[in-house]
Amino acid sequence: xxxxxxxxxxxxxxxxxxxxxxxxxxxxxxxxxxxxxxxxxxxxxxxxxxxxxxxxxxxxxxxxxxxxxxxxxxxxxxxxxxxxxxxxxxxxxxxxxxxxxxxxxxxxxxxxxx
Amino acid sequence: xxxxxxxxxxxxxxxxxxxxxxxxxxxxxxxxxxxxxxxxxxxxxxxxxxxxxxxxxxxxxxxxxxxxxxxxxxxxxxxxxxxxxxxxxxxxxxxxxxxxxxxxxxxxxxxxxxx
Numbered sequence: 454x455x456x457x458x459x460x461x462x463x464x465x466x467x468x469x470x471x472x473x474x475x476x477x478x479x480x481x482x483x484x485x486x487x488x489x490x491x492x493x494x495x496x497x498x499x500x501x502x503x504x505x506x507x508x509x510x511x512x513x514x515x516x517x518x519x520x521x522x523x524x525x526x527x528x529x530x531x532x533x534x535x536x537x538x539x540x541x542x543x544x545x546x547x548x549x550x551x552x553x554x555x556x557x558x559x560x561x562x563x564x565x566x567x
Numbered sequence: 568x569x570x571x572x573x574x575x576x577x578x579x580x581x582x583x584x585x586x587x588x589x590x591x592x593x594x595x596x597x598x599x600x601x602x603x604x605x606x607x608x609x610x611x612x613x614x615x616x617x618x619x620x621x622x623x624x625x626x627x628x629x630x631x632x633x634x635x636x637x638x639x640x641x642x643x644x645x646x647x648x649x650x651x652x653x654x655x656x657x658x659x660x661x662x663x664x665x666x667x668x669x670x671x672x673x674x675x676x677x678x679x680x681x682x
Binding site (some may be wrong): 497543549 | 593601603608616618631655661668669670671672674675
């Protein structure tokens with residue numbers, strides 16, 4: 454069966470510090486991968502998605518970046534965090550074969566920027 | 568442009584009563600529609616989806632949703648609510664004509680089921 458891991462689970466960082474959140478998927482190959490941010494326990498904002506190694510689509514201009522160094526690894530980074538980067542970050546994957554495949558979400562990382 | 572609207576921030580129902588969580592959408596091409604549920608401090612869990620065919624879709628935990636093309640709606644329903652159904656529910660859409668696999672999520676509806 455497939456599983457998706459995110460770490461760390463929680464993170465408290467000062468403004469201006471760097472960020473690296475990691476997501477890995479097990480039990481599947483060639484997945485689509487996604488990063489979302491959820492503010493205040495409500496709507497999801499799509500940040501990045503990837504259909505293959507090194508292929509990243511950015512949805513929102515911001516000080517965040519994403520990379521996919523391996524097929525089942527997706528990393529969210531920032532060089533300098535802002536207060537507004539606080540939130541709940543969710544990684545997800547879907548089977549690439551069709552547009553109608555549902556997404557499977559990781560447990561999330563709660564980031565607090567102070 | 569794709570969009571999803573969940574007009575109710577919160578829905579309150581009594582246990583045992585039927586529940587409905589509303590969703591309307593706008594998309595290019597044929598819509599692929601999804602419902603997800605989120606429990607506190609957890610990731611989202613897939614409930615059900617509409618691709619094509621029968622307008623009534625059945626999913627996990629006794630939930631179902633009805634696709635209405637003319638009203639561009641995809642409301643989530645359950646005949647008899649449980650206290651354990653209390654959670655945050657998200658409607659999502661992906662269009663067959665959109666590039667890539669971008670999915671748009673609604674703002675979410677918080678469901679409270681009272682015993």
